[in-house]
Amino acid sequence: MSTTPGRATRERLLQTWNHQCAYCGGRADHLDHVIPRSHGGAHREDNRLPACQMCGQAKGARTLAQWLADIATTGSRTARPGAPQTAA
Numbered sequence: 498m499s500t501t502p503g504r505a506t507r508e509r510l511l512q513t514w515n516h517q518c519a520y521c522g523g524r525a526d527h528l529d530h531v532i533p534r535s536h537g538g539a540h541r542e543d544n545r546l547p548a549c550q551m552c553g554q555a556k557g558a559r560t561l562a563q564w565l566a567d568i569a570t571t572g573s574r575t576a577r578p579g580a581p582q583t584a585a
């Protein structure tokens with residue numbers, strides 16, 4: 498399993514990004530899958546970007562392209578067109 502990023506990879510990527518979320522510039526606390534595993538995205542370093550918890554949750558199981566398209570449509574990072582809206 499040499500292609501699976503481990504903890505060292507995670508730390509290195511976070512350091513490379515200065516622990517900044519790749520999407521909003523906030524504090525990243527994990528690595529997001531740019532293309533989610535459920536969309537066939539690889540569990541590899543070239544499919545990972547640091548993200549804060551909010552962006553990670555907001556993006557959810559969408560690809561980055563889908564997420565950006567939804568943001569353009571709804572004007573909101575968290576809204577999911579076609580999905581039931583959860584009350585705040």
Ligand SMILES: [Zn+2]
Nearest residue numbers: 518521549552
């Ligand atoms: Zn963020």
